[in-house]
Amino acid sequence: MSEVIVITSGKGGVGKTTTTANLGVGIAQKGKRVALIDVDTGLRNLDLLLGLENRIMYDLIDVTQGRQPYKKALVKHKKYETLFLLPTSQVKDKSAVTPEQLIKLCDEMRPDFDYILIDCPAGIEQGFMTAIAAADSCIVVTMPEISAVRDADKIIGELGRADKENIKLVVNRIRPQMVEKGDMLDMDDINDLLSIDCIGQVPDDELVIKATNDGKPVIAMEKSMAGQAYRNIVRRLFGEKVPFMEFPKDSFFTRLKKAFGL
Amino acid sequence: MLEALMKIFGKSEKTSRQVARERLQVVLIHDRAKIAPEVMEHLREDIIRVISNYMEINRQDMEISLANDENSVALVANIPVSRVKHLR
Ligand SMILES: Nc1ncnc2c1ncn2[C@@H]1O[C@H](COP(=O)(O)OP(=O)(O)O)[C@@H](O)[C@H]1O
Numbered sequence A: 001m002s003e004v005i006v007i008t009s010g011k012g013g014v015g016k017t018t019t020t021a022n023l024g025v026g027i028a029q030k031g032k033r034v035a036l037i038d039v040d041t042g043l044r045n046l047d048l049l050l051g052l053e054n055r056i057m058y059d060l061i062d063v064t065q066g067r068q069p070y071k072k073a074l075v076k077h078k079k080y081e082t083l084f085l086l087p088t089s090q091v092k093d094k095s096a097v098t099p100e101q102l103i104k105l106c107d108e109m110r111p112d113f114d115y116i117l118i119d120c121p122a123g124i125e126q127g128f129m130t131a132i133a134a135a136d137s138c139i140v141v142t143m144p145e146i147s148a149v150r151d152a153d154k155i156i157g158e159l160g161r162a163d164k165e166n167i168k169l170v171v172n173r174i175r176p177q178m179v180e181k182g183d184m185l186d187m188d189d190i191n192d193l194l195s196i197d198c199i200g201q202v203p204d205d206e207l208v209i210k211a212t213n214d215g216k217p218v219i220a221m222e223k224s225m226a227g228q229a230y231r232n233i234v235r236r237l238f239g240e241k242v243p244f245m246e247f248p249k250d251s252f253f254t255r256l257k258k259a260f261g262l
Numbered sequence B: 001m002l003e004a005l006m007k008i009f010g011k012s013e014k015t016s017r018q019v020a021r022e023r024l025q026v027v028l029i030h031d032r033a034k035i036a037p038e039v040m041e042h043l044r045e046d047i048i049r050v051i052s053n054y055m056e057i058n059r060q061d062m063e064i065s066l067a068n069d070e071n072s073v074a075l076v077a078n079i080p081v082s083r084v085k086h087l088r
């Protein structure tokens, strides 16, 4: 059966859309049928990350308002044939799609797809409520930064109140050198603070920006650390037990501190 | 010697990671309590129920709140007692 997963965060700019695009490609690479629904109304981005911006004919609102069947609005990816995008519209009104409409749409799409990923807008207003409405499970993206963690906690509370039980965390943009020096929270810290299971930790990686420039998600780059992290998340989504990746080793300084037991 | 070393390696100073952790611990406790006032209300009811087994308390004047203490949070309860039952 198909699974609907919402990618959400609370705070903006932490990597929801990047995560949605990469997981979408990763799932399609495994031969599964996956549809990505962009619900960040007014701020269309997912199409750019996937390199599909020139192929959009109709959008989510055309579908929810009954002007087009969803199959006509879906954009099929050129390279990954089982990957489809349902783009959002560029209207400003974030309440243009209701929770009921999205639930209905997902129910209609479920038989055709193994996974449906929903890219959620920032905040906890109507757009958020719409995005989470149809979800069977949730991925909360956060960053090792105090305000992003606080907002993630808010979102986790909201998801709980909406009776969402299956919630997983992705910690994005970790900078291992800063963690080593004691200047940044790491995955375990955040895991502890939020009491939610982590499904992935993604390092900050310049290649993510390059990938975005090219419209080809970083998960397809063999040598990228972030790409590897996303590949691991996909395997965990499929139920595999994959150990969390080791980031570059201790610096000389930390080893020295440890040697002295400090 | 060891002390000099500790100074060099700055053991006494918290790392900014520790500071962030502690601040978040405190702020999340407050956020969660604020977002779910009904939870605090339930807690209040439960406390009243338990204490009433032992003593009579003045519910109107009782206060329960979360207070910060350096880098931890304490649940502070001020519960006026009007009568103690005969304890067996
Ligand atoms: N792991 C990463 N390393 C480097 N840059 C990243 C990473 N993840 C996201 N970014 C960048 O951060 C910015 C915000 O990401 P985006 O996915 O659009 O966030 P959101 O959808 O949550 O608003 C983008 O410019 C993106 O390229």
Ligand SMILES: [Mg+2]
Pocket: A016, A017, A018, A040, A045, A120
């Ligand atoms: Mg986004």
